[in-house]
Amino acid sequence: MRRSPAAVSLGESEERRGLYRELFRQQSDRTWNADRDVDWSLGPNIPAEKREPWLKLVNVFYGLEYMGLDTIQVMMSKATHQLRDPNLNLYLAAQCQDEARHAYVLDKYLEAAGGKGMLSGLESGLIDKFGTMASFGFFRVENWLTSTLFSENFAALFLQMSRNLPDMDPLAADIFRLILRDEVRHVNFLHTVLPILIGNLSRVGRIYLWQSQLLIISAVSVGMRRAKPHAIAIGLDIDEFKDTLTDNLDAQFRDAGISEFLQASSYRRVMDRFI
Ligand SMILES: [Fe+2]
Numbered sequence: 001m002r003r004s005p006a007a008v009s010l011g012e013s014e015e016r017r018g019l020y021r022e023l024f025r026q027q028s029d030r031t032w033n034a035d036r037d038v039d040w041s042l043g044p045n046i047p048a049e050k051r052e053p054w055l056k057l058v059n060v061f062y063g064l065e066y067m068g069l070d071t072i073q074v075m076m077s078k079a080t081h082q083l084r085d086p087n088l089n090l091y092l093a094a095q096c097q098d099e100a101r102h103a104y105v106l107d108k109y110l111e112a113a114g115g116k117g118m119l120s121g122l123e124s125g126l127i128d129k130f131g132t133m134a135s136f137g138f139f140r141v142e143n144w145l146t147s148t149l150f151s152e153n154f155a156a157l158f159l160q161m162s163r164n165l166p167d168m169d170p171l172a173a174d175i176f177r178l179i180l181r182d183e184v185r186h187v188n189f190l191h192t193v194l195p196i197l198i199g200n201l202s203r204v205g206r207i208y209l210w211q212s213q214l215l216i217i218s219a220v221s222v223g224m225r226r227a228k229p230h231a232i233a234i235g236l237d238i239d240e241f242k243d244t245l246t247d248n249l250d251a252q253f254r255d256a257g258i259s260e261f262l263q264a265s266s267y268r269r270v271m272d273r274f275i
C-alpha cells in the first residue's frame with residue numbers, strides 16, 4: 001500500500017492543518033454504510049474444509065479491529081493535545097468512526113456465519129496485551145501511532161491476500177474491499193503525522209520508542225505463530241506474506257522519511273524468530 005498525493009506535502013503547520021482537514025473531508029465523502037453497501041443477501045459461502053480456520057482468522061481480525069477502536073478512543077485527545085492542533089481531533093474522530101464500522105461489519109459477518117466467539121482466552125489476552133503495550137508508558141502517543149503503522153499494514157495485507165484466494169467467500173471479499181478503502185486513508189494520515197512526532201523526539205526518546213516497538217512486534221509475532229496453522233489451512237502463503245509486509249514497511253518508512261530510525265529489516269528478524 002502506498003500513500004496518496006494527499007499525504008505527500010509536509011510544510012508549514014498551516015499546511016499540515018489543511019491535510020488533517022482534507023483527510024477528514026475524504027472520510028465524509030467516502031463513508032460506506034455497513035448495512036446498505038454490503039450485499040448481505042449473498043450470505044456467507046465458505047468451503048466446508050476451510051470453515052473453521054477461516055472463521056478463526058476472521059475472529060482474530062475482528063479482535064484486532066475492536067482493540068484498535070478501544071485504543072483510538074483512549075489516545076485521540078492525548079495526541080491532539082500533544083500536537084496542539086484541534087484539526088487533529090477532527091481527523092481522529094473520523095478514523096474512530098471508521099474503526100467502529102470495521103468492528104461492526106465483522107461482528108455482523110461472524111454472526112451471519114455462526115462463527116462468533118472462537119478465540120481462546122490466550123488469544124484474546126494477546127490482543128489485549130498488544131493494545132496495552134501500544135498505548136501506555138512513556139512517549140505513548142509516538143508509540144501508539146508508530147505501532148499503528150505496522151498494524152494498519154499488517155491488516156491491509158491480510159485483507160488483500162485473502163481477497164485473492166481462489167475460493168474466497170464473495171461476501172467477505174466485498175466487506176474486505178470496503179475496509180481496505182479506509183485503511184489506505186489511515187496510512188496516509190500516519191505518513192503525515194509520524195515524521196513530525198519522530199522529528200520532535202530526543203535521542204533517548206527515539207531509543208525508547210525503537211525498543212518498545214521491537215517488544216510490540218515480538219508480542220504480535222507470538223500471536224501470529226498461533227494463527228499460522230489457520231492461515232496455511234486457508235491457503236495463505238506465509239513467506240509471501242512476510243516478504244510483502246517487509247517490503248511494504250521498508251518502502252513506507254523511506255517514503256515517510258523515517259527510515260533512519262525505523263528499519264523494516266529489524267522487524268523482519270523479530271518476525272522470523274517466532275514464525
Ligand atoms: Fe480498521
Ligand SMILES: [Fe+2]
Nearest residue numbers: 152182183186
Ligand atoms: Fe485502521
